Amino acid sequence: MKSISFILFAAMTLMMATPGSSCRKPGRHLPDSLRCQPCSSPFTKIPLKAKQLSTTAAEDPGNVLAHLIDGQFSTRWSGLGDPQSIVIRLDSVTEIGEVKIAFHTSGHDARTSSFEVAVSRDSAHWATVVPVRNSEPGVTVFQSFPFDRTCARYIRITGHGNSVSDWNSYTELEVWGCVPDIVELHCNYETGDWTQWTNGLICRSVDTQFVAVTDTVREGRYAGRFMVRPGDKFRKRDSTLTSGERVEATLWNYARETENDDYYYGWSTLFPTDWTEPQRYGIIMQWHSHFDVPPPLAFDARANILRVNYNTGDCTNYWPPEHEDFDTILHNLNKGKWNDFIVHVKFKPDNTGIVEVWHRVEGHAAFNKIYSRPNMATLQWTSNIRRVELEYAIPYTRNGVNGWTSGLYVQHGLYRGDGGTNTNVLYHDNWSRGRSYNAVRNTFSQ
Structure with a gap:
């Protein structure tokens, strides 16, 4: 007989690997901490706090993670290297379907940034929802990257530098999904x-x-x-x-x-x-x-x-x-x-x-x-x-x-x-x- 841990692993892997899997009927073998609550509201911007953000990049003085959610396009987060990641940890497993990013261009209209987006319920098993792509050149406000509705607690944005250098620089960041009635x-x-x-x-x-x-x-x-x-x-x-x-x-x-x-x-x-x-x-x-x-x-x-x-x-x-x-x-x-x-x-x-x-x-x-x-x-x-x-x-x-x-x-x-x-x-x-x-x-x- 297969162990319970193996069944849980298989169930989570299958659900994370299936694009657009519904969160309204969670798998019966998932523990409560990994289940997604039914969404009765339209998708909206999920409120984020600085403590919910983390990064693999060394701190760039003055250009810190908190700037991603301060409501200002004049400030930014920057991390050097290919790859470097930002991870957002939501308060609970939530149905989500869109990430919005504003990219810092340093005044270069032709500059683009390369990145990808993955999601996870447990921060161990990840599924890519936005494959590697480039931002639109000359755009310094939010660019929208929708994906099939899925249930996740963690969102990972992995930067692969930009068309000029290995710097990853974003001015604002939003996650859109189902905000529970709280x-x-x-x-x-x-x-x-x-x-x-x-x-x-x-x-x-x-x-x-x-x-x-x-x-x-x-x-x-x-x-x-x-x-x-x-x-x-x-x-x-x-x-x-x-x-x-x-x-x-x-x-x-x-x-x-x-x-x-x-x-x-x-x-x-x-x-x-x-x-x-x-x-x-x-x-x-x-x-x-x-x-x-x-x-x-x-x-x-x-x-x-x-x-x-x-x-x-x-x-x-x-x-x-x-x-x-x-x-x-x-x-x-x-x-x-x-x-x-x-x-x-x-x-x-x-x-x-x-x-x-x-x-x-x-x-x-x-x-x-x-x-x-x-x-x-x-x-x-x-x-x-x-x-x-x-x-x-x-x-x-x-x-x-x-x-x-x-x-x-x-x-x-x-x-x-x-x-x-x-x-x-x-x-x-x-x-x-x-x-x-x-x-x-x-x-x-x-």
Whole structure:
């Protein structure tokens, strides 16, 4: 009788060697750790962290692996030698079907890079999905390399140098596949401070404007208390002050929202009974771009209403953008009670995006859908490169016109206009980002 180990080896080898093998019905002999969960979602970009990347190449000072996922085509990873490999380790065995790579050309339009792609479930048995080929010359943005859907946890990109030298240099890297219905970001202040937010707090004084509290909490043990007073302006590194008065928790070094991303967000906000109208605007949640115009999407609290503000679409002219308007989604802030929100955004720089909002008030079990705006731009686009920071500019063609969009970063707290005489305090808790409504809904305990 053949040993169980031999049967497992044979089963894995057969599945890895068969192009396009389905992951929906895993082989009965595979252990759970090597099985692929059924994919109920469209393929999308799989979020990656620097710790998931490794390479056989010696480190090239300044051109490190983390640059492959920093959202900037102006930085790169470089490794000398033929061959040299990059290995991506996903969180679990996942159905995948595409790799996107942006190649560094060092300014040479004719320069091409030689590479191949292989995948594995266990990092021991590999199957080639993209045979050795060359990149397209003169292209410095993403090039797409699709392959038959397959299940893998490891993706290996092996470089064979370029048409000029043995250097392998890539500026950005993406893996596309099935992202399970999970929450991938969860900032709930359960550390007892603000450190779950990777870029910290943007404010005048951390010590006086923010505290993790235990007496006003929606989930777990802690929530964040945010306070903005007259003159609470953030001083930048060059000693200049930003516009507005604020205290905002910020995510920076993470898989940012970009074109075609489809995310759900959840959080809870409590406006105290003595809440008064912020000066000009009171932004409690915003998705901020790298354009020199206001954020494309923001939630704005007034005296007793909540609005969704848009500054989206074509921003070639500084003002106004193509879509500069707002919708009121709450006509009562339910002061003194927690408001729970689930927000769905499909990110598009043209009019194919969508924003949806579900809401409930403390004491109620069910979320109610209170807002839907389909066919709406949710990113910014410009044909004028001066509108966008160069290192974050992402080429995008709209209606036959070449231009740029950018990724977004999240800011959550309170940001209001200059000149107010009142002090505003509010509480936030249980912020999350996930790939489905159910994933985010499950972060709420009731």
